Amino acid sequence: MRFPKLVSVGWAFPMVLGVAVVGTAFAFAASRSLASDGSDERPAARCVSTPLETTDIIDRKTLYIEDRSGNAAVLTMSNGCLQRGEPVGFEFYGSGQICKPIDANITGSIASAVPLRCMVKEVKLLTREEAKAYRSR
Numbered sequence: 001m002r003f004p005k006l007v008s009v010g011w012a013f014p015m016v017l018g019v020a021v022v023g024t025a026f027a028f029a030a031s032r033s034l035a036s037d038g039s040d041e042r043p044a045a046r047c048v049s050t051p052l053e054t055t056d057i058i059d060r061k062t063l064y065i066e067d068r069s070g071n072a073a074v075l076t077m078s079n080g081c082l083q084r085g086e087p088v089g090f091e092f093y094g095s096g097q098i099c100k101p102i103d104a105n106i107t108g109s110i111a112s113a114v115p116l117r118c119m120v121k122e123v124k125l126l127t128r129e130e131a132k133a134y135r136s137r
Contacts, residue, residue: 046099046125047071047097047098047099047125048065048066048071048072048073048097048098048099048125049067049069049096049097049098050067050092050096050097051068052065052066052067052068053066053067054072054135055088056134057082057083057086057088058074059082060077060080060081060082060083061076061077061078061080061082062075062076062077063075063077063082064134065098066131066135070128070131072125072126072128072130073098073123073124073125074123074124074126075098075106075120075122075123075124076120076121076122076123077106077108077118077119077120077121078118078119078120078121079118079119081106081108081116081117081118082106082108082118083108086108088106088107088108089106089107090104090105090106090107091104091106091107092104093105098120099125100123101120101122101123102120103120105117105118105119
């Protein structure tokens with residue numbers, strides 16, 4: 001039993017399939033080359049995870065944090081609750097990562113009888129070069 005429609009199509013089906021495969025390969029290669037701009041700079045991390053390697057109070061409202069993987073962020077508080085030279089506590093919600101302001105609250109000035117609670121207003125994730133600039137201060 002012969003399939004008349006397949007016989008009439010003949011060579012067209014393998015040819016269309018081949019063109020589709022080659023076209024897809026070219027489109028993939030073009031998108032990869034357009035996506036890379038040639039720089040070796042790694043993009044900023046999406047989150048900073050526990051355990052934290054470094055915490056540094058920049059001023060009363062700003063805290064620099066860095067995890068053991070080298071991912072870093074600058075947290076801006078909604079009020080001036082941080083004091084230089086005093087330890088800082090973290091209260092995490094959900095996981096041990098800080099990606100957005102709602103992921104953690106900071107407890108500033110935990111050495112006093114009543115620790116001050118700091119609400120995170122903004123999280124700015126840093127590239128490795130920006131983190132290096134903060135570390136060299």
